[in-house]
Amino acid sequence: MEKRHSKLLLILIFATIGLGTCNGLILANAMSIRSSGSNTYDPGTVVPSVSSVKTRLLFAGTVFWGRRTDDLARASELGVAYPFAQLDSLHREQYQAWIGNLECPVTPNEHTEYEEENLLVFNCNTDYLEEAAKYYSAFSLGTNHADNWGEEGIVETKQNLDEVGIQYFGHYRYDNSTENCGILSIPVEATLDNGTVYEYNIPIGFCSAHGVFGIPTEEAFDNIEKYASILPTIVMPHMGVEYENSSDELRQNLFHNLIDRGVDMVLADHPHHVQNAEAYNGHLIVYSMGNFMFDQQFDETVYSAAIDVTGNVAKDTDLEAWDGLAATCLKKHGDCLADIENSGLPRLDLKWSDYDFVATTDAGNIQTRLGDDSDRAFVGNRLNWDSVVSNLERMP
Numbered sequence: 001m002e003k004r005h006s007k008l009l010l011i012l013i014f015a016t017i018g019l020g021t022c023n024g025l026i027l028a029n030a031m032s033i034r035s036s037g038s039n040t041y042d043p044g045t046v047v048p049s050v051s052s053v054k055t056r057l058l059f060a061g062t063v064f065w066g067r068r069t070d071d072l073a074r075a076s077e078l079g080v081a082y083p084f085a086q087l088d089s090l091h092r093e094q095y096q097a098w099i100g101n102l103e104c105p106v107t108p109n110e111h112t113e114y115e116e117e118n119l120l121v122f123n124c125n126t127d128y129l130e131e132a133a134k135y136y137s138a139f140s141l142g143t144n145h146a147d148n149w150g151e152e153g154i155v156e157t158k159q160n161l162d163e164v165g166i167q168y169f170g171h172y173r174y175d176n177s178t179e180n181c182g183i184l185s186i187p188v189e190a191t192l193d194n195g196t197v198y199e200y201n202i203p204i205g206f207c208s209a210h211g212v213f214g215i216p217t218e219e220a221f222d223n224i225e226k227y228a229s230i231l232p233t234i235v236m237p238h239m240g241v242e243y244e245n246s247s248d249e250l251r252q253n254l255f256h257n258l259i260d261r262g263v264d265m266v267l268a269d270h271p272h273h274v275q276n277a278e279a280y281n282g283h284l285i286v287y288s289m290g291n292f293m294f295d296q297q298f299d300e301t302v303y304s305a306a307i308d309v310t311g312n313v314a315k316d317t318d319l320e321a322w323d324g325l326a327a328t329c330l331k332k333h334g335d336c337l338a339d340i341e342n343s344g345l346p347r348l349d350l351k352w353s354d355y356d357f358v359a360t361t362d363a364g365n366i367q368t369r370l371g372d373d374s375d376r377a378f379v380g381n382r383l384n385w386d387s388v389v390s391n392l393e394r395m396p
Contacts, residue, residue, distance in 0.1 A: 048192040053313035055188040055202070058090070058358065059236070060100035061269040061289030061304045063139065065132075066124050067116045068295035069366050073128075080128045083293055086369035087135050090306070090358055096187040097137035099206070100292055101238055101269045102168075103145050105153035106160045121148045126160050133164040138184050142170030142208020143238045144270070158333070169334050170208025170236070177219035181207035181227045182334030185326040188313055200319045201326035202348060203340060204311075205231040207263075211239030212270060215254070221261060228262035230341055232311075232350040235263050240271040240288050245300070245382065247275050247287035259283045264352065267307055273300045277383040279391035284309070284355060286383070292360060293368045302363040303371070305379045308356040314349035321345055355389050 065073070065083045073082035092098065104124040115121040122145040139161065147154055154172070161168050169182030185201045192198075205227040209216045227233045235258050240251055255266045259280050266285045275288035290304035313319075325343060329336035359371035359379035371379065380386070 048194040048196070050315045051191050051193050053188050053190045053200075053315060053317060053319065055096040055186055055311045055313075056094060056354075057186070057309055057311065058095045058098045059234075059267045059289065059307040059309075060098060060136075060292035061306070062103050062143075062272065062291045063100040063136070063293045064103040064122065064124065064145075064295065065128050065293060066104050066111075066122050066295070067113075068297075069293075070125065072366055080125075081131050083128070083367060084131045084135060086367045089370040090360070090368075092135055095308075096189070097184075098135055099138045099184070099236070100136055100140070101143055101236055102139035102141060102157075103143050103294070105146060105149045105157045107149055107153050107156045109149055109153070120145070123149065123153075129160060129164045129166070133166050136166055137186075138167035138169065138206070140170040140206070140208050140236045140238070141168050142172060142180065142210040142236070144172070144210065144212035146172040162333070167330070167334065169206040170210070172210055174210045174212070174214040175217045175220060176210075177217060177223045180209070180216075180220050181205060181223055181233070181337075183227075183231065183329045183336050183340070184334060185330040186311075188311070188319075190319060200323040201330075202313065202319075202322045202350075203231060203326045203329045203336065204348075204350070205233030205337075206334075207233060207235045209235055209237035209239065209254070209258070209268075211237060211251075211254070215250075221257065224258065224263065225261040227337060228264070230337060230347065232264050232348055233262070234265045234267065237266065237268040238270045240268060240275065242271050243273055243299070243301075244271055245273055245275060251287055252278075255285045255287070256280055259285065264350075265309070272296060274303055274305045274379055274382045277305075277385065277388045279388045282392065284352070284388070284392060290379075291362070293362065295366055297363070297366065302361050303375065303379055304360045304368075305383055306358040306360055308354075308358055309352050310354040312351045312353055317349060318345065322348060355392055357383060357385060 069083050076082045104122040106124045108126050111123040167184050171179040183203045184206050186204050188200050190198045207224045258266050269289050271288040274290040277286045291301050292304045328339050359376040360368050361371045361375050362368045
C-alpha cells in the first residue's frame with residue numbers, strides 16, 4: 001500500500017465525449033511522473049482511474065480493563081497485555097478503525113477493591129494504553145463511569161489517550177449539548193483500476209447520548225442533528241435497562257428520533273447484554289452491543305456483538321481536501337465542525353454496506369476473543385440479524 005504521506009497528485013481531467021462532458025477524479029502516481037523528468041501531466045499517458053474508496057469499521061460495546069480484569073493481568077506473565085491477548089482472533093488488520101465505548105477514566109489514580117466493587121468507582125490504569133492503542137482507534141467518553149474521578153479525571157483521560165494516539169468523542173453528562181459530539185479522522189483506502197491503493201483520511205461525525213441518569217435533552221439532540229446535517233454522523237448511546245435482553249419503548253423512540261434527525265446509524269451499549277437490532281427507515285439501530293471487554297462473568301454478560309460495516313465514499317470525492325480537513329480535526333481533537341462548514345465542500349458522500357456482526361466472548365478467563373459457531377448463532381438470534389440485514393438491503 002502506498003501511504004498518504006508520500007507525495008500524491010490529484011488530477012481532474014475533463015474529456016468531451018459526444019455532446020456531453022464527463023469528469024472523473026484521477027489519482028496519478030507522482031513517482032512515475034517524476035521519473036520522466038516532468039511534473040506536468042502528459043495527455044497521451046493513460047492514468048488509471050479510481051475504482052473504489054472504502055473504509056471498514058468495527059464498533060465495539062462496553063470496554064473496561066479495571067477491577068477483576070486488572071487482578072488477572074497483574075497475576076499473569078502477560079501483564080498489561082493480558083486483556084488484549086486474544087484480540088488478534090478478530091483480525092484487526094482487516095479494519096481501518098475500531099471504535100468502542102470506554103467505561104472508565106484512564107488515570108494513574110490509586111484505586112481500591114472496595115471502591116471498585118462496593119462504590120462502583122472505576123479506573124483503568126494508564127499502563128494498559130500502549131496495548132489498547134494497537135487495537136482501538138477511538139473511544140466514546142459518554143459513559144456513566146467516565147467521570148468517576150471527576151472533571152480532573154476526564155482531562156487526564158483525554159491527555160493520556162492523546163499520548164498514545166487514541167481519538168475520543170462524547171460527554172458523560174446526559175444534558176450536555178455542546179461537547180456530546182466530535183469528529184474523528186477515519187482512514188479510507190482509494191483503490192485504482194490497476195490495483196494500486198492509496199490511503200487517505202476523512203472526517204466522520206460521532207456523538208454520544210448518555211442516558212443512564214437522565215434522558216438526553218432536546219438541546220443535546222439538536223447538536224447531534226447539526227452534526228448530521230453537515231457530515232455523516234454515527235451515534236453511540238450509553239443507555240438502557242441493565243441485564244435485559246431486549247430494548248424498551250423509551251429507547252426505541254429515542255433512537256428512532258436520532259435517525260429521523262439525519263443520523264446514519266445508532267449503535268448502543270450499557271445493558272451488559274446483547275439486545276435486539278432494527279432496520280429503521282433504512283438505517284441500522286443496535287440497542288445494545290453488550291460487553292466487548294469487561295470483567296463480568298455471569299449469564300449473558302460474557303457475549304458481545306461487535307458491528308462490522310463498510311463505508312463507501314463516492315469515487316469523485318476530493319480526497320485531498322477531505323484529508324486536509326481530517327488532519328485539522330485530529331489537531332483540534334475533533335472540534336472542527338466550523339472548519340468543515342467553512343470549507344465550501346459539498347456534504348461528504350458516504351454510504352454504508354456489507355453489514356455484519358462479530359460474535360465475541362470472554363467467558364472463563366476475561367480475554368475477549370472470537371466466539372465459536374454456537375456463540376455466533378446465539379448472538380445473531382438475539383440481534384434478529386438475518387431479518388435486520390434483509391430489510392437494510394431492500395432499501396435503495
